[in-house]
Amino acid sequence: MQHWLFKSEPATFSIDDLATATGKSTCWDGVRNYQVRNFMRDVMQPGDLGFFYHSSCAVPGITGIVSITSNAYTDNTQFDPGHVHYDADSKPESPRWLMVDVKLKRKLKRIITLDELREHHHRLKELLILKRGNRLSVTPLSSDEWNYILGLE
């Protein structure tokens, strides 16, 4: 089983939006980055777990745990000219962009902030979210990193 970190801007979609759909899956649409698409297509599997991370906000950090509930499948927003994630170059016969479904497993008891993760740099120095300039909206992390971060809760 793989572990992941999903970034989301809470002003657009927050942990509480995810919590509203308790028991139901939410499709993670809008990925328009090839590396992230390939993660979803080639590596991610139903049953994998992910941290839910708030970015571009007052207190960036990890706020919850999600489980992946589907394989990668076509993200139809790419074909919708009125959608912000419309991609005119993607053809229905060979869709360029995929998405997966995720479901909230639980909110963390408290937010594990970006500042706090940085304080544990010695143990988490390979964590992609901490690396300068990292912009991927979904990143993998090791089981060791996962367990260590959960231990901070």
Place this chain on the structure above:
DNA sequence: GCCAACGTTGGC
């Protein structure tokens, strides 16, 4: 295939 320009991300 190179690389400058551009758009986006995200912490601050």
Place this chain on the structure above:
DNA sequence: GCCAACGTTGGC
């Protein structure tokens, strides 16, 4: 709002 970092685009 600023700006550094990075992916993508497009001219050559």
